[in-house]
Amino acid sequence: MTLLQTHLSTDPAAPLARRNPVAKLAAALLPSLVLLVSVDPVSSGLLLAAWLVSVPAWGVGWPGLLRRLWPLGLALVMVALGNAVFTDRKGGATLLEAGPLLLTAESLATGLTAGLRVAAIALPGVLAILTIDPVDLADALVQHLRVPARFAYGSLAAFRLAPLLAAEWEVLGRARRARGLGGDRNPARALAVLGGRLFALLVGAVRRGTQLAVAMDARGFAASAHRTSARRQTFTRADVALIAGSVLLTALAVTTAVATGAWSPLLS
Amino acid sequence: MSEQATVPARRHRWRTVDIVVASVLGVTFGVLFAVWNNVVYATVSAPLSGSPAQPVIAGVWLIPAVVGGLVIRKAGAALYTEVIAATVSMFFGSAWGMSVFMSGVWQGLGAELVFALLLYRRWGLVAAVLAGGGAGLAMGVYEVVVYVSTYAADWKLVYVLSAVATGLVLAGGLGWLLVRALARTGALAPFAAGRAQSEI
Numbered sequence: 095m096t097l098l099q100t101h102l103s104t105d106p107a108a109p110l111a112r113r114n115p116v117a118k119l120a121a122a123l124l125p126s127l128v129l130l131v132s133v134d135p136v137s138s139g140l141l142l143a144a145w146l147v148s149v150p151a152w153g154v155g156w157p158g159l160l161r162r163l164w165p166l167g168l169a170l171v172m173v174a175l176g177n178a179v180f181t182d183r184k185g186g187a188t189l190l191e192a193g194p195l196l197l198t199a200e201s202l203a204t205g206l207t208a209g210l211r212v213a214a215i216a217l218p219g220v221l222a223i224l225t226i227d228p229v230d231l232a233d234a235l236v237q238h239l240r241v242p243a244r245f246a247y248g249s250l251a252a253f254r255l256a257p258l259l260a261a262e263w264e265v266l267g268r269a270r271r272a273r274g275l276g277g278d279r280n281p282a283r284a285l286a287v288l289g290g291r292l293f294a295l296l297v298g299a300v301r302r303g304t305q306l307a308v309a310m311d312a313r314g315f316a317a318s319a320h321r322t323s324a325r326r327q328t329f330t331r332a333d334v335a336l337i338a339g340s341v342l343l344t345a346l347a348v349t350t351a352v353a354t355g356a357w358s359p360l361l362s
Numbered sequence: 363m364s365e366q367a368t369v370p371a372r373r374h375r376w377r378t379v380d381i382v383v384a385s386v387l388g389v390t391f392g393v394l395f396a397v398w399n400n401v402v403y404a405t406v407s408a409p410l411s412g413s414p415a416q417p418v419i420a421g422v423w424l425i426p427a428v429v430g431g432l433v434i435r436k437a438g439a440a441l442y443t444e445v446i447a448a449t450v451s452m453f454f455g456s457a458w459g460m461s462v463f464m465s466g467v468w469q470g471l472g473a474e475l476v477f478a479l480l481l482y483r484r485w486g487l488v489a490a491v492l493a494g495g496g497a498g499l500a501m502g503v504y505e506v507v508v509y510v511s512t513y514a515a516d517w518k519l520v521y522v523l524s525a526v527a528t529g530l531v532l533a534g535g536l537g538w539l540l541v542r543a544l545a546r547t548g549a550l551a552p553f554a555a556g557r558a559q560s561e562i
Contacts, residue, residue: 163457212461220457226453244378297544297549299386300387301549303383307377
């Protein structure tokens with residue numbers, strides 16, 4: 095099995111894809127956080143619809159997005175079903191009754207609301223992350239949010255090891271195969287071989303990280319008091335507008351939910 | 363002697379090797395999470411999501427917090443490692459978007475809080491298991507809010523308790539075994555976790 099999925103191609107020139115990574119993250123995080131407060135179909139539905147409408151502006155194609163999101167879709171169905179079964183709101187007409195299992199009109203509506211809400215919480219972040227380059231993100235975090243540079247670039251350096259780790263994973267698998275390991279039909283033995291392979295990957299990664307740290311220190315990584323940045327990130331009016339748009343949309347969705355009486359906070 | 367005098371003051375400062383190895387641990391687990399997401403998830407995790415059995419295997423997500431804390435032994439290490447793991451798995455194609463990031467923050471905080479309550483002085487099996495439990499509790503509460511928000515109250519309790527149990531066993535126990543095995547390879551030589559092992 096290959097370790098990493100190939101990157102989904104997106105259009106980097108699309109109006110929202112060009113925005114500052116920090117602005118994208120803020121715009122995506124806000125609705126997700128606000129939706130945690132209440133479970134209702136109105137605010138979740140409105141925000142999900144608004145973000146679905148925005149998909150073309152992110153430069154993400156629908157086929158690629160659907161291919162990426164199908165596990166989420168499967169999980170959403172199961173979340174909806176789980177909530178419908180284990181809720182205590184069981185009013186309305188009975189739809190299905192099998193032993194302790196009871197599905198009614200009200201419990202099904204409750205489950206669907208829960209599924210809708212999870213979709214609305216997840217989608218903004220998916221769009222933001224798909225269009226963010228990790229290098230830009232590290233630069234923007236340091237330049238706009240004043241995240242300590244040692245941590246931002248230290249983690250970025252480690253992130254650059256990910257393709258190496260993927261390659262090493264293949265090598266470890268072939269080395270084991272050459273010694274007659276790893277082709278088992280017996281699941282217990284296969285799991286043991288897999289465990290050994292995972293552990294070898296982890297040990298190799300830690301060793302590589304230790305060497306990398308020495309190399310970085312030798313080049314003055316920790317010593318520089320005045321760090322300059324090679325790549326400037328810009329925070330323009332369009333970035334402010336993106337965040338303002340997200341605030342406005344979220345406020346609109348919440349106001350509508352409250353006005354229609356659908357708003358129901360979890361802690362009440 | 364002056365070397366020794368500076369040790370207590372620097373106990374909480376992160377060296378470059380702390381930052382990079384914590385990051386590398388986070389990235390490795392993040393890559394493994396990505397594999398899980400892209401290969402195993404649809405067949406194992408997704409069908410269980412939304413049921414009270416979901417947290418049972420979800421303890422796997424909490425391992426980076428425990429391992430990061432035990433290896434680096436610094437304030438913030440558990441939270442940092444877990445957040446890096448969550449972020450990396452997010453960049454390599456998680457369908458969950460930033461809810462993964464939020465999960466990572468809460469789970470990391472759960473483990474971090476336990477290490478903090480132990481004053482960052484205890485790094486044995488007990489501390490590991492408790493930290494795993496803390497991360498499990500945080501995960502359970504967060505997922506009750508997000509995924510199973512309309513459960514009946516007693517089912518919510520079952521959900522949280524099974525999250526705590528999986529955190530204690532899978533994250534705490536397995537995480538501790540993993541760090542011990544790592545120390546035995548000698549890979550943790552630059553860390554106190556590696557030195558403690560060689561003294562035995």
